[in-house]
Amino acid sequence: PALGLDPAGVVEVRELLASLAGRGVTVFMSSHVLTEVERMATRVGVVHRGRLVAELSAAELATRRRLEVGARDLAAAAAILRRAGYEPIRPPDPADHVLYLHDPRAIDGPDEIARRLVAGGAPPTRLVAVREDMESLFLSLTGDAGPVEDGPDTAGTGEAGSLESGGDAAAGVET
Numbered sequence: 104p105a106l107g108l109d110p111a112g113v114v115e116v117r118e119l120l121a122s123l124a125g126r127g128v129t130v131f132m133s134s135h136v137l138t139e140v141e142r143m144a145t146r147v148g149v150v151h152r153g154r155l156v157a158e159l160s161a162a163e164l165a166t167r168r169r170l171e172v173g174a175r176d177l178a179a180a181a182a183i184l185r186r187a188g189y190e191p192i193r194p195p196d197p198a199d200h201v202l203y204l205h206d207p208r209a210i211d212g213p214d215e216i217a218r219r220l221v222a223g224g225a226p227p228t229r230l231v232a233v234r235e236d237m238e239s240l241f242l243s244l245t246g247d248a249g250p251v252e253d254g255p256d257t258a259g260t261g262e263a264g265s266l267e268s269g270g271d272a273a274a275g276v277e278t
Contacts, residue, residue, distance in 0.1 A: 105139055117143060141237035151245040159240075167240055170204040170213055173229030174220060177202060183223035184216070192243060201229060203243070 105113040120143055123130055133150075134140050140147060147164060149157045159167075172191070174180035181191040181202055189209055191202040209216050213230045220227045235243075 106134075106136055137237040137241055147237070149241055149244050157240075157244050164237065164240070165234075167235040168205075168210050168232055169235050169239075170206075170209045170216065171229060171231045171233060172202045172204060172209075172216060172220070172227055173200055174202075174225045174227050176225050179223070179225040180220055180227070183220055183225055186223075187219050189216075194239075194242075205235075205243070 105116045108116065120130055120132075124145065132140075132143075141164065145161050147157075147159050147161070148155055172180060172184070177193070177200065181193075184191045184202070184204070189204055189206050191204060194201060194203060204210070204216070210232050213232065217227050217230055
């Protein structure tokens, strides 16, 4: 709702929405400006190809985390993690030479991930737990960040490996 407004107008729109929410009024907003969605919403729904694929509260969104796993051979690391029962996800940017794990076991136990990767012959070069922002969540929910396929590691080659364009998607917001 704030696209094209000057900074003062953006603040005014945010204050108006907060005022309406304070009076118990529900406002439904559809936007591709995910930073604004994350900033203003109390509930977020992600719609992809006409279907609601997720609905989260602001509190759930704030606690959404992932473990980023780097390795020289991501395909081997992904295979090791899949055999251990994890579902590695390749981020949409092929320049990001990492895998994402959303499993709480991985986030809370990166030492176990490291042990498995070392034992499997693909030692990690990076293990970092990060809070997932709205954009990353949106991409992972809509399939624009997809599972890693077996095969050659394409990081840095301009190939995305198992990524599919999401098409028409929007985030719905209740404030």
